Amino acid sequence: MTKLALRYTPIVLLIAAWELLSRTGVVAKDVLPAFSTVMLRLWELCTDGQMLAHIGASMFRICGGLALGITVGSVLGFLLAASTTAQRLVQPSLTFLYPLPKSALIPIIIIWLGFGNSAQIAVIFLGTLLPIVLGAYNGAKGVENTLIWSARSLGASVVETEWQITFRAALPDLLSGIRVALALSFVLLIGSEMIGAQRGMGYLIAYLGDGGDYAGMFAAAFVITAIGFAADRGYLALYHYLLRYREA
Amino acid sequence: MSVSASAPPKIRLNNIGITFRPRDREPVVAVQNISLEVATGAIVTVVGPSGCGKSTILNAVSGLLTPSAGYAEVDGRRVAGIRHDVGYMFARDGMMPWRTALRNVEFGLEVRGVANRREIARDWLRRVGLEKFEGHYRHELSQGMRQRVAVARTFAIDPDVLLMDEPFGALDAQTRGILQEELLAIWGMTRKTVLFVTHDVHEAVLLADRVVVMSARPGRIKTTLNIDLPRPRVAEVTRSQRFADHCQEIWELVREEALAASGVRT
Secondary structure (H helix, E strand, O other), X not given: OHHHHHHHHHHHHHHHHHHHHHHOOOOOOOOOOOHHHHHHHHHHHHHOOHHHHHHHHHHHHHHHHHHHXXXXXXXXXXXXXXXXXXXXXXXXXXXXXXXXXXXXXXXXXXXXXXXXXXXXXXXXXXXXXXXXXXXXXXXHHOOOHHHHHHHHHOOOOXXXXXXXXXXXXXXXXXXXXXXXXXXXXXXXXXXXXXXXXOOOHHHHHHHHHHOOOHHHHHHHHHHHHHHXXXXXXXXXXXXXXXXXXXXX | OOOOOOOOOOEEEEEEEEEEOOOOOOOEEEEEEEEEEEOOOOEEEEEOOOOOOHHHHHHHHHOOOOOOEEEEXXXXXXXOOOOOOEEEEOXXXXXXXXXXXXXXXXXXXXXXXXXXXXXXXXXXHHHOOOHHHOOOOHHHOOHHHHHHHHXXXXXXXXXXXEEEEOOOOOOOHHHHHHHXXXXXXXXXXXXXXXXXXXXXXXXXXXXXXXXXXXXXXXXXXXXXXXXXXXXXXXXXXXXXXXHHHHHHHHHHHXXXXXXXXXXXXX
């Protein structure tokens, strides 16, 4: 009980301070609408159906981009770990891509792919690829030789060993890479939707902000934060479920 | 069990030499001129200073590694590629942490498509005394229990030949002693052909029909000694003067090589 109080008291205090600062006019109402005003606006946006359509568009892009990133990234990571030729071929491009801020690609990709879903999906895909490749690669490289040799001498073929041993042994690292990718995907989603979209949470935030509806803007930002938080928590639960064989 | 002199050996190493050629470095001759025969149903142990290429020999028999010179034979057939009738145990247990003890023992049977694999795996877990731990994961088992799982897993596929690379080397003395006894008991029932690498002279004598002493790198066979002690190797045997003499003799030979390997002249 005290633990719970300790955890949530700061949040309650923060919201109270927010409300107070805005109500008393210490901070201008236009710049920082009161928490209660934001919640009221949130209710309006939700009930008139707008919000749901934007959430749907954003979720579609996140799922598409991540699905591509996870598929291509895992395959690439395992391939790099398994073959030195693949490593020689791909490593320079990855090294070059690594320090590049992926958001810098947003305008270019929009020029290439236009204003449809594909631009946002491509941005998320490219931006999440590296942590996933690295996760799969490090995981596959770190497999204990004894595991591989044991499996081979017990009669497993090369393919069976890759699937049953290397993949399973690499799973913790791969899943950690995907968690980083998940967080990145939200950043890239909002960034890309702010510039080149007619729908989605990033678009909504920019649109409401441009129109001077700051309470609405805060409300939209609140929603995407909540979704991001829920996604991470949900992912974490899946992560612990898949790795339940490990020490707690 | 007596093997007639004319019976072909189960394992034959024919003048094997293995040289590693690491990139950008001088080649390393791991072993040279290794010729050895292991009769069907015998236990041969290999001792020698660390780094003398003991494990390399096992890799050549298992097919994990192709020798640079000479060849290995199992059942009169030349080893080319990984053999699946050869069980291999390592110092590290090789237990898959994502599978329970039972499912670990099942693995070899699973990839071979054995239908009653659960039954066989349970039976082997019982034989190594782990029937109550079949649902446990690796982190829930002690070192000794993990190595027992490895024993069960290796025997479950019923290999003709067992290669053991210091399988009990990472265990504490008591656990090692118990597992050595268990191995001998299982061997007594199954009479597999065993090639066992160790740096523990007592272990080498305890298990072996014959002990092979290797020289320092490049590893060559320095001597082989027959251990003419009765089986089973019960306490009266291991506490006998002859047992002690065997250990002493082998220990002297290994010590010479260990000193040579560390650059000390005797």
